[in-house]
Amino acid sequence: MEVMSQPKYTGKRYRLDKPELLAPAGNLEKLKFAVHYGADAVYIGGQMYGLRSNADNFSFEEMREGVEFARKYGAKVFVATNIYAHNEDLEGIEAYLRNLHEVGIAAIITADPAIIEIAQRAVPEIEVHLSTQQSTMNWQSVKFWKEEGLPRVVLGREVSFQEIAEIKKHVDVEIEAFVHGAMCSSYSGRCVLSNHFTDRDSNRGGCCQSCRWSYDLFEEAPSNDVWVSEEDAQDQEEVSASKNGVTPNPLFQPEDNAFTMGSKDLCMLESIPELIEVGIDSFKIEGRMKSLHYVATVVNAYRQAIDSYMADPEHYVLKPEWVEEINKAANRPVNTGFFYDTPDHEDHIYEPEEKATPYDFAGLVLEYNSEDGKALIQQRNHFKPGQEIEFFGPGGTFFKQRVDTIWDEKGNVLDAARHAMQRIVIKVDQPVHYFDMMRCKRK
Incomplete structure (x- = not known):
């Protein structure tokens, strides 16, 4: 891989001559694999202020080493500071951001206006990218954030190709979009199920992945003041004695598959021409908690597809081996998310997941x-x-x-x-x- 110099941020946006491939890195080793296998930039989490508290995450020394490694390949390192902050979370944020600047971080990814304001004031040398947590999906919202001084907006996962084209038509700003990885059952991560079930705040880094759990489904039986036929309720006494006069009736049989709210994963490898032509500036891969094999395989496939298209758009052909490589790293069935249409029941997983890759x-x-x-x-x-x-x-x-x-x-x-x-x-x-x-x- 050719070694290039690290572009400097001078207050004007550095424009790539082709879309940026942005890869996840849950630890230092994954960062090196992502860059070596073709990522133009990687996004990581520090030990504070990020939404993946269960990932290994980076110390400042590890960040420094990661930045130095990335620069050898002309790549950049971004840090996710994308929690929704409570008052106590803001204590120390300015010092944390100054440390990020000192170790050479190129940009932070954030959603909270307070963190955005502090970053712009305290470390103007670091770019501020708007996180997908803001669920930004229309051109006027994108225009608002551009006028607030943000050079890049990470769109919500719910936008379509048509909506992205409309955004690019009205606003000259860099657009980053997820093209591969897990999808959220809520609007771009705005989930409170984890809070409700386990008191772990999804929006402060503690998501318990409750949408991936298996659930049973029950039907309420009639209360004791409603006529119950002998066929429908063999034991009226049991109904009367139950709490509030209601006895739950399980709708699943022991041999049935448990219900889950988990969606299929996103995969846009087969849509590289459309992603490029609509004007997306950064192709983002989800998965800071995924394996080394996943990171290297997925990045490698997208790198080859992007480079092949950019080299000769008129004669571009999707190679079956790229798709086969993705399948070897896939954790779940895949779809195209919201890019072409609105997902329906066929885009969710109702069968037991085969979590392990083959x-x-x-x-x-x-x-x-x-x-x-x-x-x-x-x-x-x-x-x-x-x-x-x-x-x-x-x-x-x-x-x-x-x-x-x-x-x-x-x-x-x-x-x-x-x-x-x-x-x-x-x-x-x-x-x-x-x-x-x-x-x-x-x-």
């Missing part, structure tokens, strides 16, 4: 010896001789082979690679490179 991240390439065709691999998941594996890397590197002999670093033959982070050696059929990944199909 492939395991098995190893990371550390070194390759072209003389003997052997690679030094850092083991990440169990694999053994005779098993089929796949290697993939940035830009489309991909091949399959069978594992033959496995050696440890001292040359001893192993019957399997079974110890996490163990450094092992195998012979590979084609050249590989540092940071290429190896995966194997889960049995």
